[in-house]
Amino acid sequence: MKRYTIFVITENFIGILNRITIIFTRRGINIDALTASESSVDGIHRITIEVTTSEEMVVHLVNQIEKIIDVIKAFYHEDSGVVYQEIALYKIPVARLDGSLEKIIRQHHAKIISAEQEFVVLEVAGHKEQTQELLEILKGYGLLEFARSGRVAVAKRMRTIDQYLS
Amino acid sequence: MKEESMIRGADIVVQSLIAEQAEIIFGYPGGAIMPVYDALYDYHEQIKHVLTRHEQGAIHAAQGYARVSGKVGVCLATSGPGATNLITGLADAQIDSTPLVCITGQVAAHLLGTDAFQETDVVGISMPGTKWNIQVRRVEDIAPAIAKGFYIARSGRPGPVLIDITKNAQVDFGQMNYTPCLGFRSYKVHQPIDPNAIQKAAELIKEAKRPYLLFGQGVVLGKAETELKFFLDKTGIPAASTLLGSGALSEDHPNYVGKLGMHGNYAPNLLTNQCDVLIAVGMRFDDRVTGDLKRYAKQAKVIHLELDAAEINKNVKVEVGVLGDCKESLSMLTEAVEQGSHPEWLGKFRELEQMEKEAVMQHDITPTKVGLTMGEVISQINRYKADDAVLVTDVGQHQMIAWRYFHYKKTRTQITSGGLGTMGFALPAALGAQLHDYSRQVICVVGDGGIQMTIQELGAIMQTKAPVKIVLLNNNYLGMVRQWQQMFFDKRYSFTELDNPDFIKLAEAYGIKAQKVTERNTLTESIEDMLIHDGPYFLEVVVEKEDNVFPMIATGCSVEEVRLS
Ligand SMILES: Cc1ncc(C[n+]2csc(CCOP(=O)(O)OP(=O)(O)O)c2C)c(N)n1
Ligand SMILES: [Mg+2]
Numbered sequence A: 001m002k003r004y005t006i007f008v009i010t011e012n013f014i015g016i017l018n019r020i021t022i023i024f025t026r027r028g029i030n031i032d033a034l035t036a037s038e039s040s041v042d043g044i045h046r047i048t049i050e051v052t053t054s055e056e057m058v059v060h061l062v063n064q065i066e067k068i069i070d071v072i073k074a075f076y077h078e079d080s081g082v083v084y085q086e087i088a089l090y091k092i093p094v095a096r097l098d099g100s101l102e103k104i105i106r107q108h109h110a111k112i113i114s115a116e117q118e119f120v121v122l123e124v125a126g127h128k129e130q131t132q133e134l135l136e137i138l139k140g141y142g143l144l145e146f147a148r149s150g151r152v153a154v155a156k157r158m159r160t161i162d163q164y165l166s
Numbered sequence B: 001m002k003e004e005s006m007i008r009g010a011d012i013v014v015q016s017l018i019a020e021q022a023e024i025i026f027g028y029p030g031g032a033i034m035p036v037y038d039a040l041y042d043y044h045e046q047i048k049h050v051l052t053r054h055e056q057g058a059i060h061a062a063q064g065y066a067r068v069s070g071k072v073g074v075c076l077a078t079s080g081p082g083a084t085n086l087i088t089g090l091a092d093a094q095i096d097s098t099p100l101v102c103i104t105g106q107v108a109a110h111l112l113g114t115d116a117f118q119e120t121d122v123v124g125i126s127m128p129g130t131k132w133n134i135q136v137r138r139v140e141d142i143a144p145a146i147a148k149g150f151y152i153a154r155s156g157r158p159g160p161v162l163i164d165i166t167k168n169a170q171v172d173f174g175q176m177n178y179t180p181c182l183g184f185r186s187y188k189v190h191q192p193i194d195p196n197a198i199q200k201a202a203e204l205i206k207e208a209k210r211p212y213l214l215f216g217q218g219v220v221l222g223k224a225e226t227e228l229k230f231f232l233d234k235t236g237i238p239a240a241s242t243l244l245g246s247g248a249l250s251e252d253h254p255n256y257v258g259k260l261g262m263h264g265n266y267a268p269n270l271l272t273n274q275c276d277v278l279i280a281v282g283m284r285f286d287d288r289v290t291g292d293l294k295r296y297a298k299q300a301k302v303i304h305l306e307l308d309a310a311e312i313n314k315n316v317k318v319e320v321g322v323l324g325d326c327k328e329s330l331s332m333l334t335e336a337v338e339q340g341s342h343p344e345w346l347g348k349f350r351e352l353e354q355m356e357k358e359a360v361m362q363h364d365i366t367p368t369k370v371g372l373t374m375g376e377v378i379s380q381i382n383r384y385k386a387d388d389a390v391l392v393t394d395v396g397q398h399q400m401i402a403w404r405y406f407h408y409k410k411t412r413t414q415i416t417s418g419g420l421g422t423m424g425f426a427l428p429a430a431l432g433a434q435l436h437d438y439s440r441q442v443i444c445v446v447g448d449g450g451i452q453m454t455i456q457e458l459g460a461i462m463q464t465k466a467p468v469k470i471v472l473l474n475n476n477y478l479g480m481v482r483q484w485q486q487m488f489f490d491k492r493y494s495f496t497e498l499d500n501p502d503f504i505k506l507a508e509a510y511g512i513k514a515q516k517v518t519e520r521n522t523l524t525e526s527i528e529d530m531l532i533h534d535g536p537y538f539l540e541v542v543v544e545k546e547d548n549v550f551p552m553i554a555t556g557c558s559v560e561e562v563r564l565s
Helices: A016-027 A055-067 A099-107 A128-141 A162-166 B010-018 B030-041 B055-069 B088-096 B122-129 B137-153 B166-170 B196-205 B219-221 B225-235 B265-274 B326-336 B345-367 B374-384 B397-405 B428-436 B455-464 B478-490 B503-508 B520-532
Strands: A002-011 A034-040 A044-053 A073-077 A082-093 A111-115 A119-126 A144-146 A152-155 B024-027 B048-051 B074-079 B100-106 B132-136 B160-166 B211-215 B239-241 B256-259 B277-281 B301-306 B320-323 B388-395 B442-447 B469-476 B512-517 B537-542
Touching: A002 A016, A002 A055, A002 A152, A016 A044, A016 A055, A044 A055, A044 A162, A044 B301, A055 A073, A073 A162, A082 A128, A099 A128, A099 B010, A099 B137, A111 B196, A119 A128, A119 B100, A119 B537, A128 A144, B010 B030, B010 B166, B010 B478, B024 B055, B024 B428, B030 B100, B030 B160, B030 B166, B030 B265, B048 B428, B048 B455, B055 B074, B055 B088, B055 B100, B055 B428, B055 B455, B088 B122, B088 B160, B100 B137, B100 B166, B100 B239, B122 B132, B132 B345, B137 B166, B160 B166, B196 B277, B196 B301, B196 B326, B211 B225, B211 B265, B219 B225, B225 B326, B256 B265, B265 B345, B345 B374, B345 B397, B374 B397, B374 B469, B374 B520, B388 B397, B388 B428, B397 B442, B397 B469, B397 B478, B428 B442, B428 B455, B455 B503, B469 B503, B469 B520, B503 B512, B512 B520, B520 B537
Parallel strands: B024 B048, B024 B074, B074 B100, B100 B160, B132 B160, B211 B239, B211 B277, B239 B256, B277 B301, B301 B320, B388 B442, B442 B469, B469 B537, B512 B537
Antiparallel strands: A002 A044, A002 A073, A034 A044, A082 A119, A082 A144, A082 A152, A111 A119
């Protein structure tokens, strides 16, 4: 079992995400995180899926995904093959802001992206281990809400999206 | 605004089908598809429509038509229950790679998502069971969707497509300028064959002492029957067929050694674990073929010629995967290999075949008991059938027996539900196969259980006068399940015995000539009568109630554990 990032480059058509997730459901594989967004090319979507499974399974999954008619390309990498980032938001009550928290914010390279009357929102970008570590700490500061994005990632391999399109 | 040249969406649907050279539609009307039915009224000279008695019948008929003709089968149904009745057929066509375009009506676009009358999310429901599907909500999207649908259904590894068209799109007016689809960027059909893979495969074959070839339906779908024959002629390699591969190679070919799988032949299964190079062509190593994968052909180096990349290394790890159309790869491989022959190795197959003859076939074909066997019925059919007769079977013991004993000589003569094992498939599929060509002999072998799942299609046979020859092998049991109960559940026959209707009266009620055989001495004559009869014919043969199909590889067993009794 290892962590893999699956990249899917696809036409932006209705239902495509459904078709992709069905493949995971059929094999009984849990999706750790999923991010979908427009790519740098008009009309092309990019979906990043994080899974923890065996390499054999990830190959099956990618092959099945690539079989979907509207999918242009699917491929996968281990963590070492990608540069990736996740973003986490933490909502903390203003009442708990003190000197020690300030220090923590600085240590974790967190940013205050919103300060309201009753709460502040901190933002951290990093790997899951980092955002998780801060989460554990902030639980001691009356954390009101926490949200973490799926992974956004780029492959280290030198290929452009246009190469997949041609 | 409506311009002079505009036509209704419903007319665009029908004209698009005609543009794709569809000759026949199998369907069933209803509210949400009524505009298309109204349009069909005007085109009856250009395109035929067959009213089945159930949408499942329509889609199986379209499958039968597609399988026998190699063309895309077309199916039409209304929204809601009409659409959901197609699901079994879609799943069946998906797993057996049958090209279909199914068009369903849908409630008007402004009602979508509101639980309107007969609204069902058929695109969502059919997603895992289609190669592609789409909902069309605007008249201008109809023709492009149908063009794309036909292209997807028939290209690459074929499969079913569903196009759901909202009622507003059918009644709105739009321009008809049909452009056939010739491809698009996310779907690449033609993969050039890797010459290195061919080279590697040829080397393995050259070194092989006991090479063995398995062929599946991919050979039929890829129209590679001649290429397969040339390869076998040149190499002398023994070859065995999967259930859906039967017919791709004439059983009279000297290298043909029989059938694979749970109820296939003894030698082809057993010797899978003795070959040194295994060449799989257009087949997908289904678990009914491989038995226990952990003990499947472990000694062999596997070469897999396959169009679908997802199938290579899916179940069986291969030494060489040759991705691409097997028509091309087979002829390249034939060129790359040397002339050869394997008389000793082939002899081994013949030896074991003899064992099967003595232990199984003798009982099946020339029984000594009073009761008739399914095997003798099929072997009598062989005596009188045409060389290119199409055999359509349902699912169960009769399916396995008919497959085992039918003498396949021509391609596209084997129509059965392989991957899904859909009871109720045969009767409508035979109708569809027959409607492709009235002059072709279409023999439908069906069980007393399965026929009752779609028996209403006797009505469609009556109305079309399709001269299907229906052979009901009546054992008064859900025989295949009963066999498992006998073998693996202590003979506890839980809900498998059937109280059946008078099938002869039933067939006659539909105006179909019918005859019942209960004695051996009238069997041959009855089969002859049936086959020369001009028109549909219903032959019920009462067979031994508790006969079993052998050889058998029980679930979880290895191919080498194939049993003769
Ligand atoms: C739709 C469907 N339901 C259930 C089954 C399970 N099943 C497989 S074979 C069989 C018995 C078929 O009985 P019959 O049609 O009489 O054929 P026989 O085996 O007796 O030749 C059953 C119930 C199936 N394959 N398909
Ligand atoms: Mg039966």
